[in-house]
Amino acid sequence: MTADARTDACTDASRPEGRTVLLASPRSFCAGVERAIEIVERLLDRHAGTGRTVYVRKQIVHNTHVVAELERRGAVFVDELDEIPADVPDGSVVVFSAHGVSPAVRDQAAEQALTVVDATCPLVTKVHAEARRFAARGDTIVLIGHAGHEEIDGTLGEAPEHTVLVETVADVAALQVPQQVPDPGRVTYLTQTTLAVDETAEVIAALRARFPAIKAPPEDDICYATTNRQQALAAVAEHAQVVLVVGSANSSNSVRLVETVRRQGVPAHLIDDAAGIDPAWLNGCGRVGVTAGASAPDRLVQEVVDRLRTLTGAGVTVTEVATTTETIQFALPSQLRPSRQDPRKADR
Numbered sequence: 001m002t003a004d005a006r007t008d009a010c011t012d013a014s015r016p017e018g019r020t021v022l023l024a025s026p027r028s029f030c031a032g033v034e035r036a037i038e039i040v041e042r043l044l045d046r047h048a049g050t051g052r053t054v055y056v057r058k059q060i061v062h063n064t065h066v067v068a069e070l071e072r073r074g075a076v077f078v079d080e081l082d083e084i085p086a087d088v089p090d091g092s093v094v095v096f097s098a099h100g101v102s103p104a105v106r107d108q109a110a111e112q113a114l115t116v117v118d119a120t121c122p123l124v125t126k127v128h129a130e131a132r133r134f135a136a137r138g139d140t141i142v143l144i145g146h147a148g149h150e151e152i153d154g155t156l157g158e159a160p161e162h163t164v165l166v167e168t169v170a171d172v173a174a175l176q177v178p179q180q181v182p183d184p185g186r187v188t189y190l191t192q193t194t195l196a197v198d199e200t201a202e203v204i205a206a207l208r209a210r211f212p213a214i215k216a217p218p219e220d221d222i223c224y225a226t227t228n229r230q231q232a233l234a235a236v237a238e239h240a241q242v243v244l245v246v247g248s249a250n251s252s253n254s255v256r257l258v259e260t261v262r263r264q265g266v267p268a269h270l271i272d273d274a275a276g277i278d279p280a281w282l283n284g285c286g287r288v289g290v291t292a293g294a295s296a297p298d299r300l301v302q303e304v305v306d307r308l309r310t311l312t313g314a315g316v317t318v319t320e321v322a323t324t325t326e327t328i329q330f331a332l333p334s335q336l337r338p339s340r341q342d343p344r345k346a347d348r
Contacts (some may be wrong), residue, residue: 018286018312018314018315018316018317019282019285019286019287019288019308019312019314019315019316019317020286020287020288020316020317020318020319021288021289021290021305021308021316021317021318021319022236022239022240022287022288022289022290022319022321023236023290023291023301023305023318023319023320023321024229024232024233024235024236024289024290024291024321025232025320025321025322025323026225026228026229026232026322026323026324026325026326027229027232027291027292027298027301028246028292028293028294028296028297028298028301029294029295029296029297029298030223030224030225030294030326030328031225031326031328031329031330032098032121032122032123032124032223032225032294032330033061033098033121033294033295034329035098035119035121035122035330035332036060036061036097036098036119036121037060037061037066037070038332039060039095039117039119039332039333039336040054040056040060040070040075040095040119041070041073042332042336043093043095043117043336044070044073044074044075047091047092047093048074050089050091051089052089052090052091052092052093053074053076053088053089053092053093054074054075054076054092054093054095055075055076055077055078055084055088055092055093055094055095056070056075056076056077056078056094056095056097057078057079057080057081057094057095057096057097057101057105058077058079058097058099058150059077059097059250060075060077060095060097060098060119061097061098061251061295062099062247062248062250062251062252062254062295063247063248063251063293063295063296063297064248064272065272065273065296065297065300066295066297081094081105081108081109081112081114082108082112084112084114086112088114091115092115093114093115093116093117094109094114094115094116094117095116095117095118095119096116096117096118096119096120097119097120097150098119098120098121098124099120099121099124099149099150099151099154100120100121100124100125100128100150100151100154100155101120101154101157102153102154102156102157102158103157103158104157105154105157117333117335117336118333119333120154121193121223121330122330123193123221123223123224124151124154124155124193126219126221127155127190127191127193127217127221128154128155128158130188130190130217130218130221131143131155131158131159131163131190132158132159134159134162134188134190134215135158135159135161135162135163138183138186139162139186139187139188139215140162140163140164140180140181140182140183140186140187140188141159141162141163141164141187141188141189141190142163142164142166142172142175142181142187142188142189142190142207142211142214143155143156143163143164143165143166143189143190143191143192144165144166144167144189144190144191144192144195144200144203144204145165145167145191145192145195146167146192146252147165147167149192149252151192151193151194151252152165152192155190155192164180164181166203166207167203168203169202169203169206171203172203172206172207172210173206173210175210181211184211184213185213186213187207187211187213187214187215188214188215188216188217189204189207189214189215189216189217190217190221191217191220191221191222192221192222192252193221193222193223193226194222194223194226194252194253194256194294195222195226195252195256196230196256196259196260197222197226197227197230198260198263199259200222204216224326224328225253225294225326226253226256226294228323228324228326229253229257229291229293229294230256230257230260231323231324232291232321232322232323232324233245233257233260233261233289233291234260234261234264235321235323236289236290236291236321237260237261237264237266237268237289238264239287239289240266240287240288240289241266241267241284241285241286241287241288242266242267242268242269242281242282242285242288242289243258243261243266243267243268243269243288243289243290243291244268244269244271244277244281244288244289244290244291244304245257245258245261245268245269245270245271245291245292245293246271246272246273246290246291246292246293246296246300246301246304247270247271247272247292247293247295247296248272248293248295248296249270249272251293251294251295251296253293253294253295254270254292254293254294254295254296255270257291257293258270261289266289267281269281271304272300273300273303273304274300274303274304274306274307277304277307277308277311279311282308282311282312288308290304290305290308305318
């Protein structure tokens with residue numbers, strides 16, 4: 001169905017007699033997000049009533065609801081480490097967000113004698129390790145990603161003298177040899193973990209055409225969760241007349257979901273929660289696709305479905321569209337793992 005046909009289908013009536021909600025699966029939290037949130041929650045439980053503070057540098061994950069809930073429980077979010085007072089109570093900690101940090105931030109934490117618990121997603125940590133390794137062998141690293149994103153800031157910081165950032169095919173064409181790429185025969189690319197798979201493939205193709213000797217990372221850097229959510233939503237978009245993506249505006253993977261659907265010619269809207277639904281988007285639409293970015297709680301999806309029931313004023317059928325099952329789990333940092341000597345002391 002063309003974009004025009006879909007639009008016409010959504011405007012031929014103000015309210016359909018019934019509505020089908022096509023629910024993409026997988027959706028919502030990924031393993032890295034679950035791990036990061038659990039780290040903060042466990043620390044808050046551990047330090048409750050002690051006078052110690054749990055600081056978090058940047059948003060632990062990019063979701064307004066998650067951050068607000070952790071703030072209500074006592075977490076203190078700061079943009080930079082120098083916002084943490086010098087006289088913090090002994091035992092207070094600072095958590096690095098799931099997006100990772102540069103070596104300069106780690107050095108600053110050491111200089112301030114801060115106790116750090118690292119919630120960086122292990123898949124982001126992998127990209128950091130690749131950047132160090134490829135720079136050490138003398139390669140120029142072309143990093144594909146969005147300037148200003150916290151994950152990109154952290155990765156760039158691993159080898160700034162050896163790394164150039166590109167976002168589009170035009171950026172690839174604009175790379176200067178030898179100013180930015182001293183040796184076209186020694187180039188490796190890396191990517192942000194939350195990019196659109198189809199757009200990134202175009203940029204990689206342009207890099208291969210420009211630098212035929214370019215090397216790829218051993219494994220794809222776009223994470224499994226980003227890929228899975230895009231594939232599941234693409235399957236939904238084949239049948240939906242409009243799509244709602246639950247996620248915050250600063251969530252890269254959520255924004256990419258919206259963009260992916262729109263490239264299929266389907267109207268798509270990013271909403272923080274059910275309150276963000278504009279009923280006009282749904283006029284005449286009998287098939288509504290719904291998903292959530294990897295940093296959005298699934299309870300928000302259920303609230304969106306409930307809101308759609310209210311707005312429909314008729315029967316709503318919810319159909320799950322599953323393309324794969326996720327079973328990946330990541331271990332907690334050593335500071336938070338249960339003691340082997342005394343399992344009774346395990347954090348709950």
